[in-house]
Structures are given as C-alpha cells and as structure tokens.
Amino acid sequence: xxxxxxxxxxxxxxxxxxxxxxxxxxxxxxxxxxxxxxxxxxxxxxxxxxxxxxxxxxxxxxxxxxxx
Numbered sequence: 001x002x003x004x005x006x007x008x009x010x011x012x013x014x015x016x017x018x019x020x021x022x023x024x025x026x027x028x029x030x031x032x033x034x035x036x037x038x039x040x041x042x043x044x045x046x047x048x049x050x051x052x053x054x055x056x057x058x059x060x061x062x063x064x065x066x067x068x
C-alpha cells in the first residue's frame with residue numbers, strides 16, 4: 001500500500017490544486033511563513049491513515065482507498 005500527494009498547477013488560472021491521501025503531507029511557504037498545510041486523511045474508523053492499494057485479480061480493478 002502507499003500514500004499519495006499530487007499537485008496540479010494551472011498557470012493560466014494561477015491556481016494550485018492538491019490531493020493528499022494518507023499520512024504523507026505538504027507545507028507551502030510564502031515569504032518565509034506557512035501559507036498552507038495539508039491534513040492527514042484517516043480511515044473512517046479513526047485508526048491509521050488511508051492507503052492506496054491495487055487488487056490483483058482477473059478483473060484488473062484499479063486502485064482503491066483501503067478502509068480496513
């Protein structure tokens with residue numbers, strides 16, 4: 001399983017979009033001050049971070065968020 005931080009920078013709209021799954025994270029500094037900080041995404045049961053994993057079966061299913 002794995003965690004994920006993904007960013008998309010739109011230069012035309014001057015925006016940064018982020019996706020954070022799991023206990024990995026990011027901090028954005030602007031002028032030496034914290035501008036934005038991600039939050040850890042926990043399982044619905046509150047124990048442990050969400051994780052990505054793939055199912056290896058004949059259906060070839062994509063990655064899922066692990067809710068164990």
